[in-house]
Structure formats: structure tokens, C-alpha cells
Amino acid sequence: MRLKTLLAATALCALATAGTAQDALKIGMITTLSGPAGYLGTDVRDGFLLAIEEEGGTLGGVPVEVIVEDDGLKPENGRAIAERFLERDEVEIMTGVIFSNIAPVVAPLTLRAGRFYISPNSGPSQFAGKACHENYFVASWQNDTLHESAGIAASNLGYNNAYILAPNYQAGKDALAGFKRFFTGEIVEETYTQLGQTDYAAEIAKIRAAKPEMVFQFLPGGMGINFMKQYDQAGLRDEIPLVLAAPSADINILRAVGASMLGVQNTSHWNHDLDNAANIAFVASFEATYDRSPTVYASQGYDTARLIASALRATGGKVTADMDGFRAALQAADFEAVRGPFKFNTNNHPIQNWYGREVVEIDGEFRNKTTGIIAENHSDAYASECPM
Amino acid sequence: MSQLFFEQLLNGLQLGMFLFLVSAGLTLVFGFMNIINLAHGSLFMIGAYAVAVLTDLTGSFFLGLLLSFPVVAAFALVIELLIIRPLYHRDHLDQVLATFGLILFFNEAVSIVFGRTPLFLNVPEALSGAVQITETFTYPLYRITIIAVGLMVAAVLWFIIVKTRTGMRIRAGTTNPEMIRALGVNIQALNTTIFVVGALFAGLAGGLSAPLTSVEVGMGENLLILSFVCIVIGGIGSIRGALLGALTVGLVDTLGRAFLPDILEQFLDPATANGVGAALSSMSVYLLMIIVLVFKPTGLFPVIKAV
Structure with a gap:
């Protein structure tokens, strides 16, 4: 009895935060906010939200709502959150995944539901090669x-x-x-x-x-x-x-x-001292907003948001309503990345x-x-x- | 090769001592109070943060470590009075839920107060060197200190439990709580004392680990799981069991990581051996637990319960 409770206790682990509003384009962010690796997700999120804040709550002029949840570095949490995001909240874009043991759970669910998956961090090898998908983008790097x-x-x-x-x-x-x-x-x-x-x-x-x-x-x-x-x-x-x-x-x-x-x-692929206008502005803006220096993850969150902004601007806010248009706009990657030159390869992974x-x-x-x-x-x- | 083996033995011993400090409190609280305290890992974290902050304030690691004791004790006291006390006679599941809630609470509280960035703490100057053990072999002084502290704690605990009146009551309380209450011992006060002392060990372990590992949110949780394994292997409620369980787990884990891939290379090709070795060594501790449970379901040194 004791042992059973003990084992159950050891297996127990999950926490979540949520909040919702109406009408804006919904972006689901499943990321790792708790535990030792929590700062990775925190910085991706903060970089991402910074880009939205700079545009006054929009990306590419389109009002967006970002729903953020913590996966706690557990694939099973990632699955549960992804299912909720896709079915209940009907997010059109999924992003945020930090770790490569979560991505293989969240990405296929998202793609099967006919939504876009844009990674701000994890870029596992399988999705860059044989299992690549037209609606799967990696804005950071292939691992x-x-x-x-x-x-x-x-x-x-x-x-x-x-x-x-x-x-x-x-x-x-x-x-x-x-x-x-x-x-x-x-x-x-x-x-x-x-x-x-x-x-x-x-x-x-x-x-x-x-x-x-x-x-x-x-x-x-x-x-x-x-x-x-x-x-x-x-x-x-x-x-x-x-x-x-x-x-x-x-x-x-x-x-x-x-x-x-x-x-x-x-x-x-990025450093705080890279000498390009976008980066200088980003570092200053991040430090002013959050009172700390950005990590490479913050830069990735920011670039991901700006990539999405560029595509939204091109389609006038249509995502699942104009899959081909949004996809083509993402592939064009028409934005100034803080890391410098950036374009997508044929497998939707960066050349940088x-x-x-x-x-x-x-x-x-x-x-x-x-x-x-x-x-x-x-x-x-x-x-x-x-x-x- | 033999030197490497010796070094790995020391590493295993050090990890074992570390686990012992965490398991000792866990097993006392579990054995005597019949409380599953998942928040034990949070007390470990509080200890580490207290030492990091106080060291920064006072400029001395030793002073920081010393001052961290009252901080950890205060936290433990509040937890015991507010959360644990109402749960003594409740189901284990209630205790697990409440103390799991505490984990979430403390993790969130710490990240609000200190942020996600790990705190920085170096090994104190006086303990930073390495000890020359043989002509070609040195071992970090700090890790030797941890082994020494672990041994000291074990000795002190043994003395208290075996030689003093309080210890007698603790042993009595573990085997037959009804009887000791009937004999007029103030069980409430004893409970609180044991909880605080257990917390202090966890805090001490956290404080000692601060210079070695990163001081960050949730740092106690991995260790908590391993500590549960230690006390299950050793026999719940037994300090001797916790010590032996911890040493076994420390040695098996370290030696497994160090030598399993090499041993498997004798039979398999290097790539497979590496993969299998890594997988096996991370499972080794749990495999050991399963084997122990199959043959001795109550652990290696069970406390005999009055029926």
C-alpha cells in the first residue's frame, strides 16, 4: 500500500496556466517553463511576446492571441495540451516547443489537424528528412x-x-x-x-x-x-x-x-553583439522591457514571431483559410532576422x-x-x- | 585502470552520502510520522537558495551555510504546523496531494522571487583545491568534504537514535505509535522535532550541493525520486537502511554509468554497446529496486512493525 502510493506519488507531475479571449488569431505556445530548463521556454515566450508588444498586440497588423502552456518537459503533457489547443481553442498556429522529445508528439498532432507548426527551438532530424511536411517549419535550426x-x-x-x-x-x-x-x-x-x-x-x-x-x-x-x-x-x-x-x-x-x-x-547562429540593425534594436528593446539580457532562445522566440508577422502581413491575416498562401509567405521569410541572413531550405529548415x-x-x-x-x-x- | 576504478568508487561514495542526507529525513518522517512528504525536495531547494543568498550577503560560504539552518528550520516549522499536522490521520493520497501542491507552490514562489536564472555560487576558497591521494591521482577536496559530512551526520544520527532517550522514543514510535502515545510521550512535539530535523538534513544537502550543481527551480525533484528509491531499498523508517540504500544506489548509479558501456563492449559492437550501456545504466538503480523488492519486499533493513 505504502509502496503503491509512493510509486504513484513519484509518477505525479503536471501544472498549467491558461487564459483566453475572443476574435484574435489564436497561436498556441506549448513550451517548457518549469523545472531546470524552464528559462529556455520563458525566454522563447518573452521574445515572442516582445515582438507582439512592439506591434501593439498584433503581428503583421493582425491582432493575435497567444495561449501559453507549460509542458513541464513531459511528452504526455505536450500531447494533452496540444489536443486541447487544437480541439477546444482551435489554434491555427502551434509554436513554442523547446525539447526534441516533445516535438515528435506535438508536431504530428498539429499537422494532422491541418494547422501550421512553427518551431522556435527544437529541430529534430526526422522532420528535416524523410518525415518533412509542408506545414512544418523550423525558425531556429535543425538540431x-x-x-x-x-x-x-x-x-x-x-x-x-x-x-x-x-x-x-x-x-x-x-x-x-x-x-x-x-x-x-x-x-x-x-x-x-x-x-x-x-x-x-x-x-x-x-x-x-x-x-x-x-x-x-x-x-x-x-x-x-x-x-x-x-x-x-x-x-x-x-x-x-x-x-x-x-x-x-x-x-x-x-x-x-x-x-x-x-x-x-x-x-x-546568434550573439548579442551581432552588428545588424534588427539585432541592435532587439537587444535594446528586450533589455528595456524585461530588465535582463536576452539569451539565444529569446532571439529565436523573437525571430519566430517576426517570421509569422511577415507571413500574416502577406496573407492579410489568413492562415488556415488560405493554407497555400500562408505557406508560401512563410517560405519567403521576408523579414529582417536578428541573426542576420536567413532563408528557408526546401525542407522548411533554415539556411543561415x-x-x-x-x-x-x-x-x-x-x-x-x-x-x-x-x-x-x-x-x-x-x-x-x-x-x- | 585500477586508479580510475578507485576514483569512480569515491564518486559513488560521494553521491551515496549526498543521497543519504536527503533520504535520512525522508525515511524518518515517513517511518515515524507515517507522512509521505514530497515537499522534501523543496526543502532541499530552499536550503540551496538560502546558502546561495546568505553566502552572497555575508561573503562567507561557511557563515552562509550556518545561517541557512534557521531559515530552513523556520520553513519546515511553518510547513509542519500548517500543512502536515492536519494530515497525520488522513490517507496517504491526501498527503501526497498536499505535499505535491507544496512543490508547485515553492517552485513558483522561488521563480517569482529569484527568476528563472540559476544562482551562482562557487566552491569556497578553503575547500576548492584537490587532494593528492597518490602521486598521479588527485580528488577534489570539496567532494571529500561531502563524504566526511555525510559520515558525520550518520554517526550523530546513530548516536541519537541508539543512545539517547529521544532516540528510544523515535524507535518506539516507529514500531508502535499507539503504545508510545499511551505511555504519555508528547508525540506532537516529537513529530514536529523530527520533521524539522529531517528538513535540516535536506537543507544541509541542498546547501552543500549549491557550489557543485546549479541552484535553480526544481533542483530537488530528481534527487527526491532517487531518495525514494534509496529508502525503499533500505527499508522504510530505518536510518541504517537509508544509509545502506543510499550508498548502494550511489555506487550502482556511478559505477554503472562509468563501466557498463565498456563491459558491454566486450560482447557487442561499440555503437550498440554505447546505446545499450547508456540505457541500462540509467535504469540500473530502478532494476536494483525491483530485484530488492522481489526478494525482500520490505527492503533490506525493515523496521518491524507491531501488529
């Missing part, structure tokens, strides 16, 4: 490309071998596959860790024993913070340098890890630049400094498998 850029950067830096590790889930596997695709050196060992792991002593001991020239890790959110702190405490930061992808070196991680990450090389960054200390704060372009107009490896 692999994040890590392909890190692989290119590591090769450029002259490393001959690497120890690589990632959590054992789809995005983790995509990450290691992506890194290996462009890394010219040898892989000493690859390790898969648990999703949500807090202690990395075992992995760090293995790295020390393997003596690689460098380490590549993809441990987003709190996992990365834990790893970096423990890696530094184990005295390995100076011995074995790291090359990271954007999710392992966002500003929240830099702030939480502190000096432990000074000098770490990483790659991203990847930048090298280095963690530096500016006025006692740790920030990424853009060092140059790593890959220009980079597209993902799956586009050719997509029948579209």
Missing part, C-alpha cells in the same frame, strides 16, 4: 547544425581528437552525430548521460583517464551548468579545453558558472550563418564575444532526404 558548427570550429582550431558526451535522448544523439559529421579528428570516446543528471563525477573521471585533446559536450540548461562547474573543480578546464555549441554557453549558463568558463570556444564565439570577461560580467563566421549559409544534412 544537428548547432553541433556541426562546433565540429567545424574544433577542426579549425586544430584538435586531432575529442571526447564527446550528450544526454541519452534524440537531441543528444543528433548532437553527437552533428559534431562528428564535420570534425576531422578522431573520436576518443562518446558517452551518453542521463537526461536531467546533476552529478558528472563519473564522466569527468573517464575524461581524465582518456586524456583527449578536447571535450565537446551538449548538456543544455542546468545539466551544462553542473557539468562545467564540476569540470572546473576537477581541475580539467586548463588541461583539456572545451569546444561547445550554443545551448551549452548561453548567457544564463555563463552567469551561473562564472569564471569556470572563461576562454571557452563555442558556436552559435554560424558564428564562432569566445567567453570573455567584460566589466566583471562573462559574455560571449563573436570571433568570426564559422560556416556561411550553412544548411542541414537531411534536406536531400526530404521529398518536398
